Each structure stands twice: as structure tokens, then as C-alpha cells.
Amino acid sequence: MPETLLIEPFPLAAMTLPLAAYFGLQAMLRFSGQTLVTTGSREFLTLSFAVSGFVLLGPAELFFPAGAQAAYGPVVWIAIAVLYLLVVCMIAISSKPYLAIYGQSDLASLPHVAAAAHALDENATVDSDRLQIDLPTLRIRIKVESLNSHFYTRVESFESVPPGAFWGQLLAQLRKQDFGASHPQVTSHPRIQERSAWWLAATALLLLFVVGAVAAGQPEQMLSGFREWFYRAP
Numbered sequence: 001m002p003e004t005l006l007i008e009p010f011p012l013a014a015m016t017l018p019l020a021a022y023f024g025l026q027a028m029l030r031f032s033g034q035t036l037v038t039t040g041s042r043e044f045l046t047l048s049f050a051v052s053g054f055v056l057l058g059p060a061e062l063f064f065p066a067g068a069q070a071a072y073g074p075v076v077w078i079a080i081a082v083l084y085l086l087v088v089c090m091i092a093i094s095s096k097p098y099l100a101i102y103g104q105s106d107l108a109s110l111p112h113v114a115a116a117a118h119a120l121d122e123n124a125t126v127d128s129d130r131l132q133i134d135l136p137t138l139r140i141r142i143k144v145e146s147l148n149s150h151f152y153t154r155v156e157s158f159e160s161v162p163p164g165a166f167w168g169q170l171l172a173q174l175r176k177q178d179f180g181a182s183h184p185q186v187t188s189h190p191r192i193q194e195r196s197a198w199w200l201a202a203t204a205l206l207l208l209f210v211v212g213a214v215a216a217g218q219p220e221q222m223l224s225g226f227r228e229w230f231y232r233a234p
């Protein structure tokens with residue numbers, strides 16, 4: 001097996017496990033049939049966790065501070081992890097805010113987003129054809145788009161609305177909505193949603209099986225690889 005393996009056991013595990021966890025989470029959301037409403041920043045943080053293994057074994061390895069590691073030892077990894085978290089948070093905060101709705105199509109989400117918007121602005125009007133909502137009192141227009149997905153929907157604004165009170169209030173109102181009432185609309189494509197859930201689950205299980213098989217077949221190489229990576233042992 002060592003002769004046929006194109007990558008060392010520990011880097012394989014480090015890159016694969018966070019990705020498998022992300023695919024498993026997505027599969028669970030689809031299997032559950034529940035609706036999850038979150039912010040774009042939290043969604044970005046989740047994606048950053050999914051690719052964290054690639055970052056640690058890619059850019060972090062390329063720009064690894066060997067001098068600091070020689071002076072402070074493995075503690076330098078804490079600084080690298082904190083730096084990565086700060087960069088991710090900076091990107092998430094500076095990006096255009098939006099809300100993500102998992103488990104709903106754009107058409108099924110529109111009535112709930114409209115109800116949430118009406119709770120913030122009694123004069124809110126809905127354009128069902130364009131999937132847009134105008135909040136004249138707040139001088140904000142928002143749009144609902146599914147990005148060609150029957151399971152995922154985004155709520156974005158046309159104006160440059162900074163993250164803060166509006167998005168927090170809209171998120172709170174959306175979480176009060178009974179999305180279960182719109183499930184018949186969402187399940188107009190149940191086979192697509194169920195098939196995507198099985199594909200994601202199968203991908204996650206396959207990744208876990210590969211890592212488990214490699215770890216079981218080469219436990220010493222896995223452990224030595226971790227020690228060499230973490231402690232930088234010669």
C-alpha cells in the first residue's frame with residue numbers, strides 16, 4: 001500500500017476530515033427536511049473550516065515561520081491558527097452581507113421573507129415576478145434568489161447595507177416563520193433533494209473510509225507524519 005499511495009497518510013487525513021464533516025453536515029440538513037436560516041458570515045466560517053486542512057498544508061506550510069518555531073516550538077501553531085481565524089473573520093465581516101436559507105427554494109422562501117420584511121416595515125411591497133421586496137421606510141430593496149438550487153436560497157440587498165441592525169432583525173423575524181407550511185412547495189422536486197443528500201452522504205462516508213483504511217494500514221506512518229508536521233522533527 002505505501003508504494004501506491006500518492007500522498008502521505010497524515011496530510012491526507014488533515015485535508016479530508018474537515019471536508020468530510022462539511023459534506024456530512026450538508027447531507028444531514030437535506031435528510032432532516034428542516035429549514036436553516038443563517039448569515040453569510042457564518043456560512044463563510046463553515047466553508048473556511050471545510051478547507052482548513054488545505055490551508056494548513058498549503059499556504060501555512062509554504063509560509064511557515066521556521067525561525068519562530070525553532071524559538072517557541074509547537075506554540076507557533078496557535079499563532080498560525082489565530083491568524084487564519086482573524087483573516088477569515090476579516091473577510092467575512094468585509095464581504096457584502098446576506099442571509100442564507102437552507103431547505104427552501106426561492107419561491108417557497110419568498111412569502112416568509114415578505115412576512116419578515118413586513119414586520120420591519122409595514123409599507124413593504126412584494127414583486128413576486130422578480131422575487132424582490134421593497135422596504136420604502138427603510139429605503140432598502142432585497143431580492144430572493146436560489147442560485148439554480150431547490151434547497152438553497154440567498155436573501156441579498158441591492159443597496160450597500162452594512163451588517164448590523166437590519167440584517168439581525170431580518171434574521172430574527174425569519175427564524176420566527178413557520179417554514180414547515182411551505183414544505184409542499186419545496187418538495188416539488190423531492191427526488192433531486194434526496195438524491196443530492198445521498199450523494200453528499202456517500203462522498204463523506206467514502207472520504208472517511210479512505211482515511212480510516214489508510215490509518216488502519218499505516219498507523220505508524222500516520223503518527224510519525226503528525227509528529228513531523230507538528231513538532232517539525234527532523
